[in-house]
Amino acid sequence: MSNQAPSRFDSSSLAQLTLVRFRLFLREPEAVFWTFIFPILLAVGLGLAFRNRPADILQVAATTPQLTQKLASDKGLSASTMTEAEGTHALATGSILLLAVQQPSESVSYKYDDTNPDARTARLLADRAIQTASGLKEVVPSSNQLVHEKGARYIDFVVPGLLGMNLMGPAIWGLVFAIVEARQKKLLKRLVASPMPRWQYLASFLLSRIFMLCVEVVVFLAFAAIAFGVPFRGSLWQLAFICILTSLSFSALGLLISTRAKTMEAASGLMNLVMLPMWILSGVFFSASRFPAVIQPFVRALPLTAAIDCIRGNMLQGMGIQQMVVPMATLLAWLVIPFAVSLRIFRWR
């Protein structure tokens, strides 16, 4: 007979286990930093580095003042006069993109690096400026209509990548560190010796993750929307669904990593083995399609690639889930298979 009727919340072991997860998370300042603050700092940093300047002014130079004047007539160029030796040095150090050299025969030669897109632009602008100033007339009259499309900037590309990365990190770290520590400190064994239903222990990680996810994702995306005007072209409900599925998949992967590891060192090694290839290959900072065709099937099969593809598809292209069957199925497979395997081989003591 019980002496005191505990409230339903007190007597629900799943609620208590989940509550414990929250408490332990919030009492770990580093974890709070890496989960909530770091993604925003990263987005700010990248946003500053890759912010859209009002059409780049390209630095160029010429060997005579006359040429310099002709170059300066184009608003897209900033020109200065240098000797050829000075100019070559400035080219090598990257402080100018192009050097226009006056040849004895009235002709002009351009020194620039043709593998640098900015330098190629500078070549086109410089040549046009010099030719126009020297009296060349347009054959076909033309005018410009300027469009600044949101969604095509680097920040638009990188925010979904960062979101995917942030869904991966805390899901895997949070689970692996907590479980391996509990195993190491014999707490797992003690819990198993109590009447606690084992599935609830694992479920408490997933539940607490989903709750924290809401805060994390909303804060990060709200910041990206307000500070950078990152577009949301797809359904927000579907985006939420993608985020939850992604987080659960990575939790399952974390669970798989933590099934057998007995020490923190072993677990850290495994985590690096799993996460490092994804940080590099999955297209967080640049498109994964840049990798050679040979490894594309491998890159496409990674859960982070699938997650980022879905998030980009939703946010940037407004695609529905039904248009992203392959990456969604990949994510689902990464949820089901590691979870099933983990449940079979999990070491409780």
Added chain:
Amino acid sequence: MQQQTVVGKTSSSHASGPALLLRGLRKSFTDVTAVDGLDLQVARGECFGLLGPNGAGKTTTIEICEGLTTPDEGTVELLGLNWQTGANQLRQRIGIQLQETQFPEKLKVEETLRLFRSFFKQGISVDESIKTAQLEEKRNSRVGGLSGGQKQRLAMACALVGNPEMLFLDEPTTGLDPQARRHLWDLVDELKRGGRTIILTTHYMDEAERLCDRVGIMDHGKIIALGTPQELIASIGGEHIVEFSTASARAATDTPHEVEVAAMLAISGIQSHRVDAGLHQLSVSHLHTAVPAIFAELTAQGLDLSEFRTHSATLEDVFVGLTGRTLRDE
């Protein structure tokens, strides 16, 4: 609802049959046989102690009882149930304190207990468990800030929240200072009064003598002696132990004098003799007649005493008598 001031009496008093029944228990690990054919029966309400040195197989035995380790051979019956068919029911009815469990350091005492309480369908309130373990002042402290004794009392409180009929305590006082040990003993005493069956392991003979109704002495995976502490002590023949060491009276001579053991054993009332690191130990039934005779005999042998003391026999002496080793040897 019944108001209770001390930890509630369990409802098992009317049940019949032993609380614990072990038959032919065996368990080997890759390199060692931890339990080697063990039979044991513990009655309901009894406080039973497994006493033995480290590595004797106490922890393996208790973990088999707790359903944490599967034996290679033999049967385990708890409260009339077994782990194959009654695991869920058993988990609700027993309380467990394991060796070296570390609770999450950043969780508070009360939060930890609330968590464990939620696992049990019925039991005492969190407040009551805090009171029983005398952790009132620490209820809002984080586990990481507790002393060794307080951590151990928290482990006890976690074992108690389900108001268990049976309690398993694995080396509850190992590593604690003397005051914290006595504190924990008082707690165990209180739990015994609640009518629970308590099974504990220890390698402290004083702990077993102080707490246990019955003691099983374990060595190399077997129970080598079983009985009440008084019975076990009586079994070595003498209730007192005389310890002495000698120096030769005639130091000038170059032949060192040894104690003539046969002559010592001939003294009436002396049951046994052994030497441990130069210290002679005699087990003696009547000190007042034996001690003068021992002095006389040593003088006759031309030996001087450099040390002489007596104490009442303890379980330590029982273990030494049975194995020739002390409990702390390994």
